[in-house]
Amino acid sequence: xxxxxxxxxxxxxxxxxxxxxxxxxxxxxxxxxxxxxxxxxxxxxxxxxxxxxxxxxxxxxxxxxxxxxxxxxxxxxxxxxxxxxxxxxxxxxxxxxxxxxxxxxxxxxxxxxxxxxxxxxxxxxxxxxxxxxxxxxxxxxxxxxxxxxxxxxxxxxxxxxxxxxxxxxxxxxxxxxxxxxxxxxxxxxxxxxxxxxxxxxxxxxxxxxxxxxxxxxxxxxxxxxxxxxxxxxxxxxxxxxxxxxxxxx
Numbered sequence: 001x002x003x004x005x006x007x008x009x010x011x012x013x014x015x016x017x018x019x020x021x022x023x024x025x026x027x028x029x030x031x032x033x034x035x036x037x038x039x040x041x042x043x044x045x046x047x048x049x050x051x052x053x054x055x056x057x058x059x060x061x062x063x064x065x066x067x068x069x070x071x072x073x074x075x076x077x078x079x080x081x082x083x084x085x086x087x088x089x090x091x092x093x094x095x096x097x098x099x100x101x102x103x104x105x106x107x108x109x110x111x112x113x114x115x116x117x118x119x120x121x122x123x124x125x126x127x128x129x130x131x132x133x134x135x136x137x138x139x140x141x142x143x144x145x146x147x148x149x150x151x152x153x154x155x156x157x158x159x160x161x162x163x164x165x166x167x168x169x170x171x172x173x174x175x176x177x178x179x180x181x182x183x184x185x186x187x188x189x190x191x192x193x194x195x196x197x198x199x200x201x202x203x204x205x206x207x208x209x210x211x212x213x214x215x216x217x218x219x220x221x222x223x224x225x226x227x228x229x230x231x232x233x234x235x236x237x238x239x240x241x242x243x244x245x246x247x248x249x
Contacts, residue, residue: 003046004115005075038067042074049117049248050145051076053237056083056105061090068095068109078109079144081137081237104136104236108144118147118247120174124240125163125190127156127180130205134236135179138201141240142177147247157185170194175243179236181205184216191225197246200230201239 012018031043041052054067064087068078078098080091088100088107098109122142126135132153143149150173155163163170163186170176171194178187179201187200200223202216210216213233220230231238 054080061087080107121148122243123173124177125152127186131179137236138177138240145244177239184219188223188225191228198228199239
């Protein structure tokens, strides 16, 4: 239940178009609904401005479907992350209008029209093509949360002219998400070009000495460009979510 739905319910009580007992039934499952294997936080949209997000890893397809059904009953838009192709195929049989993005493992279902809440443009940049799955996770998350999103892919430091050629696009963004593996240098460069928030996302892309993304993470944490903040390794979702919250201000 979001703020607008709650306002509508309260107005109907005031106007007498809905009985109090009926309204209580609608509110009874706030703040959460226990369905045995999961406790669904129906109150999250009211608190945070976006419904609970379903993390698919470790869940069976039938469990994800059950959670989606309960959330859809409350008119929550659905965002599922870290989904495999096999689970996505099972889910799409139940929800044929869902959209699945196999590269990033995200599935979305728009139960009701998405409200545009972003006040500017979020730009998602990836250093290399190997970083695109994480970058796409960030971009889809930010888009689904009601933002205008642009992307620049494969513009890493190995060919810096590719990035500088897009300087106007970079400068015009309100919030920038920069996704990079290897040594994780790209966020520092972008941070030195703009006066906007830069969210750095280290990826596990790289050879043995990258330690599964730890080198990129430490490099980003040690950025010499002020204003660069860092999320966890491969956490495109977290970056897209944070960028969305910033873009609402």
